[in-house]
Amino acid sequence: MTTTENRPGSTTVTEVIDWSAAPTPSDEAGWLERARAVRRILERDAAARDRAGATPYDEVALLKEAGLVTLLGPVEHGGGGQEWPTAYRVIREVAAGDGSIGQLLGYHLLWFWAARLVGTPEQIEAVEADATRNRWFFGGAVNPRDQDLRIRDDGDEIVYDGRKSFSTGSRVSDVTVLEGVLEGTDTHVFAIVPSAQDGIVFHDDWDNIGQRLTESGSVTITDVRVPWASAAGFVDKVFQPRVYNTLNVPTIQLVFVSFYLGIARGALETGAEYTRTVTRPWLHGGHDRAVDEPYQLDLYGDYQSKLWAAEALADAVAAEGLALHRDAWNVTAQQRGEHEVRVAAVKARATEVALEITGGIFEGLGARATAAGLAFDRFWRNIRTHTLHDPVAYKRREVGARLLRDELPEPTWYS
Known part of the structure; x- marks a missing residue:
């Protein structure tokens, strides 16, 4: 990466990687490894950048130079040629390093893709070509x-x-x-x-x-x-209406799920490293290391299990959505409604798991971990802020209405 020059108010990303020297990834594994490299850069000073709250010019430049902004773009125009299941996992990786940048990437990819959701075939081709060649970043x-x-x-x-x-x-x-x-x-x-x-x-x-x-x-x-x-x-x-026009909401909800789970993983893995290297065992517990404390093993085992389960559900629902995206012009209202119910379920589960992990991880860290400079609270603050986007109770209600009354949700801006 070649960092941008420091503008007034800009943050500074100091890692330098010559992305152009490496071949462009051609499959999901390659893109996930690139996303992990971006995560490793972002997480090193995430706490300081959160505290500064400056405009993330350098962070967006990093996403561009790593090729993540054109992940969904056509290969013939220099894009990654990937599909949504890969994009969701890439968003997760980036969000584990910095929740804000994970959200920015997720929203960008949604709007990059929006022409495909709503546009005519001619508009889709033109927008995706221009956006990919010029590496547009969308707001x-x-x-x-x-x-x-x-x-x-x-x-x-x-x-x-x-x-x-x-x-x-x-x-x-x-x-x-x-x-x-x-x-x-x-x-x-x-x-x-x-x-x-x-x-x-x-x-x-x-x-x-x-x-x-x-x-x-x-x-x-x-x-x-x-x-x-x-x-x-x-x-x-x-x-020119079609049912596919209404898939923007399930897609953005899965983007939300992706950076929620990414932030939760960032909290869990950052917390685990702190517990392994810094947290002291309880003086009356009879153990020499914090990692041998039974309550620590229970806490981390519980959180890891819940996160794995939520990630697996998210991956399954993303795969179901891919089938609809691939048959874009023939999606039925029934297919759309059934998919939205599954999206609602994973949105509810991801919200609950992410709030639990980001708030509860302090039990495994100890009082010293509440120091402002460590900013362990940023994970919870990030999750708490965005999970208020739309009430999770309405997501659970959609699932309940499907189970009890065989009702599918009508398309709205939130369902």
Whole structure:
């Protein structure tokens, strides 16, 4: 990696790896090894970077140079040619090193892929080619809890105006995905626009307890113009609907699952290393090493078992989703609904396991591990912050409704 020059407020990633000297990975094993190399770089100073909370220019440069931003891109344009099950595992690896950067990568890959979910075949080909060749990093201003952006039809163009509370990726993105409603209709329109333009103002007001480097603050959109030809899925100003359009929600929920489980693994493995090397045995326990304490063995055994189970479920659900992605134009409402129920189940389980591990790991560390400089609390803060994105109780309800009443969830922005 060649680090970017230090901009004002930029963090510094000091590891130097010449990624260009190594062959581009051609299979999942190769991409996972590359993701682990990125993780090893990020985790070395993750606590300090979390504390600084600076804009992660260097971290995004690392993702680009390692090739992870084009993981899903076409091989003929220089991309990795991989599919979602691999992408989810790569996100997990990166999130184990730094939860914020895992989230940024996950959101980027979703928006990179969004043309395939919503666009026409011609738009898909054009967007994926340009995004891969230019190594675009995607952000998105599509928070459905806010009032929709307003869109007016101006002949050959549409014009976006409004404000969103969250815009993950903001200043580190090359392009931003916008979504709004066409005036006088209930028609939603997605489009990809350059992030650096006068009509997009990022307010740098993300100041939450966790996921501090995700650049998720608010944004104001003023008179941002897009050709009708770039309105995703529209032909002659008319949307071409298909069931596959609604798979964006199960996909983003599995992205969430991926960085939740990655953060949990980061907490577990970082905690285990601290327990092996620093934690002292209890003076009345009769053991010379902390790793011989029965309660330590029980704690870590319990957490590892729960994490393995959640990861296995996540992998199984990802494989089920891959079958739908591969038959994109023929997905039925029944197939979509059944998949969403399984996604809801793994989202609920990943949330619970990640909160338990990141909060409970302190039992295996000891009081000295609460020192601010170690920042072991960052794992819990990161999980606690993002798992409030949408209530997990509604995920469990979807599963219960399927089991008890044979009901499938209707597609919404969250299900």
